[in-house]
Amino acid sequence: MDDEAYHGTTFKSGNSVALRLPKGMGIPEGTEVRMVKEAPMSFRIEPVDAPRRTIDISGFAGKAPWLKPLPRELREFDERPSTIAAREAAERK
Numbered sequence: 001m002d003d004e005a006y007h008g009t010t011f012k013s014g015n016s017v018a019l020r021l022p023k024g025m026g027i028p029e030g031t032e033v034r035m036v037k038e039a040p041m042s043f044r045i046e047p048v049d050a051p052r053r054t055i056d057i058s059g060f061a062g063k064a065p066w067l068k069p070l071p072r073e074l075r076e077f078d079e080r081p082s083t084i085a086a087r088e089a090a091e092r093k
Contacts, residue, residue, distance in 0.1 A: 021045075
């Protein structure tokens with residue numbers, strides 16, 4: 001990459017200083033990178049080979065036995081339970 005040089009200007013992005021990496025450098029969008037400071041104003045950028053993060057929720061089912069599935073009539077989210085209760089209370093009067 002010594003034969004290719006790119007010129008860029010830093011800019012403020014929130015509370016950080018940012019630098020755009022030109023598309024011509026061949027870094028795919030969404031690549032997770034690690035920046036290593038080698039000397040003042042000298043950095044090395046390398047990809048992070050992180051495995052895709054997944055969450056296994058299969059063990060959570062038995063952790064809260066007091067939780068019960070919602071009754072069928074409450075599974076619709078068109079109305080709030082408080083609205084349904086108020087309507088039913090009004091119908092009983």
